[in-house]
Amino acid sequence: MLWLIPLLPIVTGAVIAAMGDRSRRWLGTVAVMVLGATLCLTLLAAAQGWTATLIWSDAIRLSAELTPLSAAIALMVPTVALAVVFHATQHESPQGIGRLTGLMILFTGGMQLVVVAGDLLTLLIGWELIGACSWALIAHKWRAIENPRSGLYAFVVTRFGDLGLFAAAIALFAGTGSFDYAGIATLSGPLSFIVAYGILLSAASKAGQVPFAPWLFRAMAGPSSVSALLHAATLVAAGAYIIALLHPSLSVVPGWQATTIAIGLTTALAGGVTGVLQNHAKRLLAASTSAQMGFMFVAIGAGYPGVAALHLIVHATFKAPLFLVAGAAGDATGSYRLDRMRLGRIMPLIAGLAVIAAAGLAGLPLTGGGWSKEEIVKAAEHADFWLSIGVMIGGALSAAYATRFVLLAFGRRSEDDRDIAAPGWAETAGIAGLGALTLATGLLWVSPLSDALAAATGFTLPEGSTLGLVLSLICVAVGVASGIYVVRHNPALGRTGAAAAASDWLGLPTLITRGVVLPFDALARAAARFDDDILDAGPRSVAALARRGSMAIAAMDNQVVDKGVRATAAFGDWLARVADRFGEALSDGIPEGTAGITGMLGREARRLQSGLSHHYYAYIVCGIFAVVAILAAGA
Incomplete structure (x- = not known):
């Protein structure tokens, strides 16, 4: 029965995509029914402890199970996807809406397969499925040639990281004779290094960590609903999820935790600076996703994978509506330039929902995002006090770009006579549902509730110092004040000049192009020239051999x-x-x-x-x- 959790959305999504366009009402109803049924099945599976095994051969089998951590993520995925996909059916362009809806449902099913997988082989199947779906969804508007190119760029970058997961699966099978997660802890020597660092490489590429982070900007070519699903509940979340799930087995490998922390903190700080400098609404949010995933990597490296999983869930509740409101604003103004928006008077309800979600992203007190971010600060403090200071600085940057986003996108103009229609109730319903979830996560500040949740899911919450909490809240306040200052004095920051160049991941894409792409391209061209020379020389060599007595080869060729x-x-x-x-x-x-x-x-x-x-x-x-x-x- 557990296989139904991924198979139901995978099969129905493929059928819907193949059927072509239908009415918005029909697609919205079917999407809610399918994803609602997936959520109900997941609840039953978590409550009754379902497991599943598919025997492929004596040595190979596919397995599925729900641990407390994976059950929590498996419930989050269809919950967020239901609201996002319903919004897509009501908001996105009618051209290709059937294919878009079906692929998004299929995408959700692939992520569910990743979550319930009990071995690396099953994980790889789901991993490849969500990678293929992400390419198709990013390139959805394929008539604009740049969109397929962006989809291909994102696909190639994440596929490069996937090589790590393939290497890990091969090493695990070579060492244990199976792909089961349990076998990872039994490995030692070089095989354990290959498995641990191969999984980390693949997770970092999916989660948009440095140096793979620039692919998230290219992924913004997809519709806003696709961005919301990809960043909140599926592909990007898969990277943080898998290392959180396998942390007990991976953390014993020497240097693994320190490497995970280094990747996470570097990405959190670089993503924070990039987000502050960005003038493109969706790219600002994409940079924030990399930064928030970086916080999760820090928590996992510090030894608290449960805290990372909780932040992953809370992050999904506020990041999905932020992308949806950014999409509404961009479609209304015809541009994602933040300095051209300020739609507070025209879209007051959307603006209010944006404020709720942005407050979670900023990590304000009494919000779910604020609670889970403070838990990460505590986890970092357990590893090293200076590490917690780095997380606090990242939190200040989060507060700055969240404030800048909401004030520029949904602030008010003194006079606004633009002819822009506010989204209808059907388009707003999904965003409102996610906003309600965001508000509900604020209850985690109530200690008995958060402690009960941690006990029920088997997570361990760290103890922090009062000094750490005070310093963290001061950093949040400084970040909010900095965001307000930038909006007032330089609202078009990042549009031109050095700030615009730095806003593209601090020049990392240029470095990748010059250090990786161009050398490989030159190598390929050299190989092609060498190949041509060999092929041209081939007939001459055959003739020479024939003259020296090898006519039998030519005769056999003729005969x-x-x-x-x-x-x-x-x-x-x-x-x-x-x-x-x-x-x-x-x-x-x-x-x-x-x-x-x-x-x-x-x-x-x-x-x-x-x-x-x-x-x-x-x-x-x-x-x-x-x-x-x-x-x-x-x-």
């Missing part, structure tokens, strides 16, 4: 290869002549002959319809005598 090619060509020519002579007559003769026979039978049948009753009586009497004669002969 076997050339004759075979000529015979194939002759047979094809003969077959074409036969088809030309008889094929047309046969293809035309069958329908024409059938039509002639049918016409003849019709003409004969009309003769029987004379309209004279005594003729009909005679027919009946003759028929009776014929039946009696047949029966008598049979007797």
